[in-house]
Amino acid sequence: MAIENNNVVTLNYILHTIEENGEKTFVEQTTTENPLTFLYGVGMMLPKFEENIAGLNEGDKTSFDLAAANAYGERDDRAIAQLPADMFKETGLPPLGEVLPLQDNQGNQFRAVVVDVTPEAVVADLNHPMAGKTLSFEIEVLNVRPATQEELSHGHAHGIDGTQGH
Numbered sequence: 001m002a003i004e005n006n007n008v009v010t011l012n013y014i015l016h017t018i019e020e021n022g023e024k025t026f027v028e029q030t031t032t033e034n035p036l037t038f039l040y041g042v043g044m045m046l047p048k049f050e051e052n053i054a055g056l057n058e059g060d061k062t063s064f065d066l067a068a069a070n071a072y073g074e075r076d077d078r079a080i081a082q083l084p085a086d087m088f089k090e091t092g093l094p095p096l097g098e099v100l101p102l103q104d105n106q107g108n109q110f111r112a113v114v115v116d117v118t119p120e121a122v123v124a125d126l127n128h129p130m131a132g133k134t135l136s137f138e139i140e141v142l143n144v145r146p147a148t149q150e151e152l153s154h155g156h157a158h159g160i161d162g163t164q165g166h
Contacts, residue, residue, distance in 0.1 A: 001144045002055045005041030008157045009053070010143040012036070018065065018134040027135075035142055039157045046071055049137070056141045066135045075132035081112060083122045093117050100124055 003009055012035050016024040030036050038044050040053075048070040056062060068074050083100075085093060094100060098114045102124075112124035143160055151158050158164045 002057050003144050006147050007040045008145050008147050009040045010035050010037040010160045012140045014138040016136040018136050037157045037160050060141045063138045068132050071135045072128040072130040075127050079126040081124045
């Protein structure tokens with residue numbers, strides 16, 4: 001069965017970033033014991049990622065690169081927040097590099113990375129950690145199946161075989 005909208009796709013991937021000098025830097029990979037399983041065509045994955053695996057079948061392998069503009073976007077040097085140190089009275093000031101879970105006024109959750117700490121403020125980078133990076137994927141498709149009605153109504157996959165609960 002070929003990958004198309006409303007299919008549940010299970011795959012393994014190896015992800016690298018490609019640095020400006022052309023060197024690849026390892027980011028992460030899945031394993032057969034813990035693959036990536038998702039509902040294809042409902043906006044859960046990067047659109048260009050889905051475009052690159054469209055039509056593949058179980059057992060197919062492919063590799064492709066996604067430019068920053070087609071992945072998590074370019075870095076925005078203005079996407080920096082000065083968080084008052086008072087926000088951290090209970091937990092203490094976070095160390096450099098810590099990832100902070102934040103929420104905007106509309107209730108949207110996102111993460112920021114601490115880039116500076118002063119007695120008055122914690123400076124957080126709001127860019128996605130992969131912003132500005134070219135992503136390089138190596139893919140092996142493990143399974144493709146039609147989504148169940150329940151998966152379609154929930155908008156996400158329920159595991160490789162469709163029986164995994166929430």
